[in-house]
Amino acid sequence: MRRYFGRKLFTYTLTFFIAATIDWLIPRFMPGDPVAGLMAKQGGISPEGATALVQYYNNLFGLDRPIPEQFINFWASLLHGDLGRSVYGHGRPVTEAIMAAVPYTLALLIPAILLSWWAGNSFGALAARRKWLDSTVLPVGYILTATPYMWLGLVLAFVLGFSLRIFPLSGGYGFNLEPTLTWGFLTDLVAHWMMPFLSLFMVMFGGWAIGMRNMIIYELESDYSRYLEALGAPRGLVRKYAFRNAMLPQITGLALQLGVIVAGSLVTEIVFSYPGIGSLLFNAIKSEDYFLLQGIFLFIIVGVLLANFIVDIVYVIVDPRTRVGMRGGTA
C-alpha cells in the first residue's frame, strides 16, 4: 500500500514540476511586452513620468531581472505561496484575484460534474435495459454531448434569459446587491448560477449517459454475464455485476473530465460573464498577464493532479483488483 502511494506521489510531484515549468515558460513565448501593453492604456503621462512608471512596473513584476533569475524567483515565491502580481489587475496579488474567482468556478463545476456523472450514469444504465428509453431519449444524449458548451449556453441565454426572462442573463449576482447572508441575495446568486450550471450539466450528462449505456450493453454480453445467466442467476444480480464493472471506466473518465472541463467552463463563463476562473483566464490572455496566466494554469494543474489522486484512492476502494495488485498478487 505504502509503495503504491509512494510511487504515485513521486509521479505527481514530477508531473507538477514539469507542468509548472512549462506553465512558466508559455506566457513568455507570447509576442509583445506586458508592461508596454499596460502603458499603452495610460494616456496623458509625460514622457519622463512614463519612463519612471515603466521602471516601477518592471520592478514590481520582477521583469527587470535576467530570465534565469526570474525562473528561480518564480519557484522561490511559489513555495511561499506567492504567485506574483497581476498585470491585468494593475499589481493586484494573483492569489487574491484567483481566490475571488475560485468560489464561483467551484460552485459551478463541482455540482455540474458530480450531478451529471451521477445522473448520466443512472440514466445510461436505465436506458440499456429499456428499449423505449434507448430509442427515444438516448438520441437526445447524442445531440447534447455533441453540442459545444458555448452554443448551448447561447441557446439557453436566448430562450431562458432573453425571451422568457426566467433567469438573469449574466454576472455572478445582481448589480443592485451586496453579498450578504440573506434569503434574497442567495436566491439571486442561485438564479445567476442556474444557466451556466445547466449548460455545463446538460452537455456532460449526454456524454455520461451514452458511455454508461454502451458499457452496460458490452458487459451484459460478456462471457461472465452469459455464464451467470446460464447458471440461472436472477437478472437483477447479473445487472448488478455488469453495472459494477461498467463503473470503472466511468470513474477514470471522471478524472479525465476534470481536466477537460476547465475549458468547458471557460467558454461558459465568458458567455454568461460569470466571474469565475474562466473569465479571469480570458482576460489574462487578452492582456498578456504572465503572472495571472501562470497562477490560473497552476491552479488548474493542481486541480487535475488532485482529482487524479483522489480517483486513485477511489480505485483502491472500488476495484478489488487494485488491492490485490498492491499486495503483489495478480488479478
Next chain:
Amino acid sequence: MANRQRFVALLAILSLATAACGSGASPSPSVAPSTAASPAESAAASAAASPAPSPSEAAVENYPRAETLYTTGKQWGAPATWNPLDPNAAMGVVGLQYETLFMYDPLKDVYTPWLAESGTWDSAKTTYTIKVRQNVKWSDGSALTADDVAFTILLAKNPVVGSNLWQYVTDATATDASTVVVKFTNPAYQEWAQWLYNTPIVPKAVFEAKNNVDLFKFTNENGVGTGPYLYKTHADDRMVWVKNDNWWAKTALNLDVKPKYIVDIVNSSNNVALGQLIQGGLDLSNNFLPGIASIIAGGYGVTTYFPTVPYMLAGNTAVLVPNTLKKPLDDPAFRKALATAINVDDIVTKVYGNIVTKSDPTGLLPMFSKYVDTAQRDSLGFSFSTAKAKSMLAAAGYKVGSDGFVTNKDGSPLKLTLEVPDGWSDWMAAENSIAASAKLAGINIDPQHPDVNTVTADRNRVDAATAPKFDLIINNDVQIGNTPWTWYDYVFRQPLPYGAAENRNYEGYKNDAAWALVQKLDKTPVEDTAGMKTLTSQLQTIQLTDMPVIPLWYNGMWSQVNNSVWTNWPSDGGNHVLAATWNGYWQMGAVLMLTQITPVPAK
C-alpha cells in the same frame, strides 16, 4: 422498478430546482420588439450576456433603482486600486472621491476654482499663489488645509508619480492655513494649468507615510477624500460609490449630486453594454456602440449629446501615423500624396454612419478652432482627390509599376502595411476604406489587424536610433483637454521617446525648429491667446508642409444615456457639460452632470 423511481425522482429534483431559482428573478418589462435591424440584431447577440441589474424583488435591493445611477465604459478590468495618484485608479476615484484645485470646462475654455478659492500669478509670472477653499472637510472629518495642497505638490517629486512638475517648480510652501505659494523658474504655464485641474489633492496625514518607491502598492481602498462620493464597495465586475452627505460644495456652491449610489459596471463588451442600455439596466454608457442612430430612433429612451448627426461631442483626433524613419514615408511629398489619396468622408459616412466628423487638416479638435490659422490651412492643407494624389506622386518621382501601383524611387515594389488592433471593429473597417481609396491613387496598402499587443510592439522603438517595425498605424492618444500644446507635444516631441514608455511622436519625426516652438508654446501663459495663436500658426505651417501625421477624423466622446430612470442629461439643447466617466473627465465638468440630472417619477 427501483431504478425508474430513481429516475423520476431525479427529474423531479431538477424541475424543482429550476422552478425555485426561476422565482428568484421576476421578469422585467419586456423590450419593445424593434423593426430596425441593427439594434435588434445586436440586442439578440448581446442576449448572451446582458447583465441588466437583476430585477429581483424590491425588498432585496441594496441600492434602490430610483436612487442609483448605473454607468459603464471606463473600467476594463476589476477595480484594483483606489490610489488617486495611480493612473489605473478605479472609475471615479479622481473626481468623485478626490478632487482637484480647479475644474476646467473644455466646451467654454474656462477654469473654475474648485478646491482652490483662487489662484493668481504675480506680475513677473514666476510665483503662483493658491488660496485654498475654507470649510472643506475630508471624509474623516478633518479640514482640508494649505498643508495638504503643498504636500500634493511635493509628492510630484516622487518619480513613481510620473510628473515633470519639478522641472519648472522650485518651491511650494504653505505660508498659512489657507495659502500655498508656488515658485517657478521659466514656468511651463500650459502644463501647470493642466496640473491644476488634473491632479487630485490628497490628505497629507494619510499619504505622507506612503510617499516612497512603493507609493502605488498602497491601494487606498475606502480612502479619505473630499468629493461628493464615498467608497461603498467593489467586486471584480463593479465599483460602487455612495453619496457623501457632507460634501463641501453643497453649501459653498449650492451644488447637490442627485444619485445616492453610483454603480459602475466593468465592461465586458460593447454589445453587452448595448443590451443593458436598451433594457434600461444602464443609465450612462461610455462605450462605442455602432448603429446608435437607429437605437435613438428605436424608442428605447436612449439619447446622446446632439439629437442628430454627429450625435457625439468630439473627444480626440484619430490620425494616420506614418513611420517617417522608413522609405518612402520619410518623404514629405509622399506623405502629402497619401493624405490626399484618403477619402475620409467615406469613412465618416460608411464606417461610422456620421457619428464622427472629418478632422481639420491641422488635427486640432473643434474646441481649439480659434487656434487654427484658417487662411494658411486653406492654402497649405490637403483635401481628398485621387487625381491630385496621382499627380503629386508623379511629380515627386514615384513611377507606376506594371501592376498599377507606384513603386519606390529605385523601382522596387512598394507595399505598406497598416495595422490596427484586432477587435476594434470600426478601425478595422476604416483601414479597409483607407486601403481601398489609396489603391485608386496607386498606393498599395495592406490592411492588417494583429492583436493589440503586437500593434504596440510594432509601434514602439526599441531605442532612440532604431526605426520601429510598422509602416502605418492609426492612433488617437491625445484626448480633449485645456491646451493645444498637448497635440503639438504629441506630434513633435523630442528627443524621441522609446521602449514601453513611448507615448508621443510615434512617427519618429525630427524637426528642431518645431520642437523649439512647442516648448515656447508650453511656456506661454494660458491667458495670452494671441501669443499662443502666433506659435500655433507657425507650428501649423510646419505640420501642413511636412505632414508628419495625417489627421483623419474626430473620434466621438462616446456617451449614450437612457432616460427611463434619470433624465435632464447633458445635451446640446440643455446642460452643456461632458457626460463621461473616464479618468480626467469628471474634473472637466462631468461631475456637474450628477448635480443636473433628475430622477424620473415612478409610474
